Amino acid sequence: VTVADARFAKPLDESLILDLAGTHELLVTMEEGSVGGFGAMVLHLLAGRGALDAGKVRVRTMTLPDSFQDHDKPEKMYVEAGLDADAIVRTVKAALPQQDTKASRLRLA
Template identity: 75%
Template sequence: MTVEEGSVGGFGAMVLHLLAERGVLDGGGVRVRTLTLPDSYQDHDKPEKMYAEAGLDAEGILKAVRAALPDQKKGSRTGRLRLA
């Protein structure tokens, strides 16, 4: 998971490029998500509100992480994700 204040084509793109170059993505076992600011106009507001609107606040990041995780079978032990 990469999170950045930039738009598409920044740090997350470089991480994906490196992983692809090294063949890490070939096996299908690696899950990668890049979170960025939207590539569209965003009304200026308090940073907290802008990040929430873009899904870059704690709640949005956790939602993206959970969506990227494999489904857990019933009865299996599931941990809670926490941001430090």
């Protein structure tokens, strides 16, 4: 697992993003913005550079919902928006291929 702190959306650190796409199975962008922000810019870069053509990297973008959220404690707002730790884990697990390991087969038995 690699965490890359973009710190700011523009200008994109293109070399970092392309390196991550070339060396990781999954990229997940998370932002406290709405659809069409940082994640969209990352996808645009990857598509424009052909980094998605080989199908070697999966990309998921996580953003705030495109709807009004009542003001509350940040932790509650993140849960409601699907940007909390549990939602991040669910997103990652759903994006990765299922692995048929001996341990998982034993748990099913």
